[in-house]
Amino acid sequence: MNLDDLRAGLADLAEEARPVDLRDRAVRTSHRIARIRLALAAAATVAVVGVTSAGFALRGGNDRALPEIATPPAGATSAVYIDNLAGFGNMAVWDGGGVRTLYFRDFPVGRYGGDELRDSLAVSPDGTHLSWISNAGLHLSRLGDNDMVVLNRQDEDFRFSGGCSAPAWSSDSTRLLAVMWQPETNSAQTGWFAVDGGAFTPRDDEKLRYACDVHINGDWVAYTVHPRLGVSETYVRNLRTGASRTIPNLSGNRLDLEISSVSPDGERITARLIDNDAERQTAPPRTLEANHVIDTRTGESLPLDDDTDGLGPHQLFFTPAGDLVARYVEADRSWLSILSRDGRLLGRADEPAEVRESVLLRLVVP
Template sequence: MKRTALALAITAIARLAVLPSAAVATTATTTGSTGTAPKPLAGVAVYWSWDKGHPISRYEPGKGFTKLGNATDAFQFSVSPDGTKLAWITWGGKLHVRTGGKEKVVAKGAAGGFPCATPVWSPDSAYLAYPSDSDVDASPLMIVKADGTGARKAGVPRGVCHLAWSADGRHLAGYTGETDGVYIFDLKTGKSVRAKGIRLANHVQSLSPDGRRVVVRTLSPTEPGGDGLWPGGFTPTVVDTVTGKWVPIPVKGTKVGAFYLPDGRLVVRVLGRTHNTLVVLDSAGRELQRLAEPARVRNQGLLQIVS
């Protein structure tokens, strides 16, 4: 994906009305696959808005919203799994990290100017991986600590757009700059394997803890690839990357995203008339819990589920 081959036009999206906050309700209905009930999801999450400046905020029930920063014009940003750190890449290829009120450039030479080439945080929120140079589909993937130390090359994976990092710390998944497939990169072996069952895709949102199942936005042959921006919401597809089978998501309603938790539960975001709902499923697809998101974030993108 050369810089000259990537369309960087940003689609203008109308600002949507903000509605009053909704109360958060949780209900544990079944136990997890291990036979013991997992700790209920608290509803702490990070969202980003199309409003002026594209603010990114962490929401915590009972405490409200805390602004973490703003999305950059390059739209290459991500939030750490613990919901406290914001990372972004500038047009000039500098990787920034903001924690609280402190901001630092932790690396240079990143692939700047590619909206889909977002940095990704490690499961422990201690490291960042990012594509380097100007040809992101053929350049080394770099890994650096959040303080800017310990930079190293991790290999040259295929598919580094909207990378997701598995909870086991070993696997990264991303789609190619041409949207022609999703690849799983093994940090231990340094090899990329094309995910079966995915012909076209333009977003990877999450990866199961073992790296086998991936949450993606698939495309039909006639759909445009888009400009590589984070989607505010999309119909998620869960794919077993080894067998190529699409895994059913047994949740009714209009689904607009899904995330894997470190313990293997799947959280499905469902669109609502006044507020969205997060539905938590165990590994067998049984419903464990429902949480109502604040109405304020109904039309915002969900970047991270913290706890």
């Protein structure tokens, strides 16, 4: 068949074709496309369900893509973020329904404004409440509304201690471990404040009276004290038995340490260690950033078996189950890596783009 024969055949076909024929062909074609799309959608649903049921898949070879996970990782029900830890920006909650924006700018603060939020803002482990310090007392609010309760002692001679001694939540979210200062005598009293009713129960614990960077997980608490100017000591203590120990290699003339969490067995902490003078002098005392996992018995940093091409973690913290969550932030994406107790990578979950530039306050794990 030459070119003239082909042109003649096409012309005959065009004359024979009727609108109804063309319509029928289009309908049959659209039905085939619909069946293909339905099959692909079903396959994708099976794949997502399979990933959700089996947990996180390890990344193999050079393939950097992981299946999209619609909910926070590590068994978490939600993750709570704030735009700017030192300001009055928005807050966000990432859960199974996506990202919800909350507004923090209507909440009262004290005479030091954003510094008080930066140094004391905390989310309860169950994700239901916010707490922070101002000169008016310890503020407690349900997460997501303005129904605020101020917990304060009847004895007006005592004041809550903010700054590095900000209150820490108990693991069951029913109490806050807080330090009360009496300005006239320069004395301190440590105790538990009950969320329901605000009753104060003192604790006879001299070390905790002067504690900074207090973090609780299970029965264990990690904190730093400064017994005298220029000297610091870092401890872990069992709140149930009273057993405690100093973390070696973190004591002495080291003031560039910020604890971000402690493991539920008290054997590891996550912390920010500053190793240059410029950052030491300009960084705020509380950033919630962390770049080291530290063995509390040896004081040595533990390696992270996470293939990130040299990118260091932006935040580190332990879940109540003892898994380590490492948060990584790049210019165009951020993600959470979950690592087992022995440092093995269990999986990753990309964060929504809306929270990439925010600070993670709490990963809520039941």
